[in-house]
Amino acid sequence: MAKRIDVSGLSAYYTAHKAIDDISMTIEPGSVTAFIGPSGCGKSTFLRTLNRMHEVTPGGRVEGKVLLDDENLYGSGVDPVTVRRTVGMVFQRPNPFPTMSIYDNVAAGLKLNGIRKKGELDSIVEKSLKGANLWNEVKDRLNKPGSGLSGGQQQRLCIARAIAVEPEVLLMDEPCSALDPISTLAIEDLIGELKDRFTIVIVTHNMQQAARVSDRTAFFNLAAVGQPGKLIEIDDTERIFSNPSVQATEDYISGRFG
Secondary structure, X not given: OOOOEEEEXXXXXXXXXXEEEEEEEEEOOXXXXXXXXXXXXXXXXXXXXXXXXXXXXXXXXXXXXXXXXXXXXXXXXXXXXXXXXXXXXXXXXXXOOOOOEHHHHHHHHHHHOOOOOXXXXXXXXXXXXXXXXXXXXXXXXXXXEHHHOOHHHHHHHHHHHHHHXXXXXXXXXXXXXXXXXXXXXXXXXXXXXXXOOOEEXXXXXXXXXXXXXXOEEEEEEEOOOOOOEEEEXXXXXXXXXXXXXXXXXXXXXXXXXX
């Protein structure tokens, strides 16, 4: 079941350096929200705070709140591992487990969650690969290494692995930046299909992609090099691209900087 995310007053640090400053936003359930902005403005850092991956980085810490349907993900006693199971993530470069088969890549998280029966694993692996639009391409070679797939197929395998454990939110950090145009289109089509089941947040440098796949778009920027990134505005994607409220957003979208 897709969930709503409410972020309030969130700042993230790398040791003493503040990377993002005082970000507040609401991400609606069952929607696609895109984060855009120039390199180094904190988009990916902010994305990683949404499933507590930021604190895995040495010196990484967060101030503020991230509520997932009213539960504070940073509340005392909240297990980060459970958070990452609920809020899945797909990274910039496809990262299938290189020594594992296609089947075992998808089943890995399920086994960690205690699912051992082969019939149940078979069913969920097939469902997840179908959900990632990959089943027909790999159903006859499930025992072959996932690393033997093309880049676009590997990324869809990583999406299948992420959705197999039934997260409520799916974070995507530039999932198409390493892919060719045909593979990129396949991932974009897939995002449109998956938003019925998951709340999706995507970081992208490709503004055309943001315009194509997202319902809402957030523009991030930083005042100067070395300053923390800030959320400048968030709105319906159509409005952000046609009539943004802030001049800096218009300047970025029109290519005047970035």
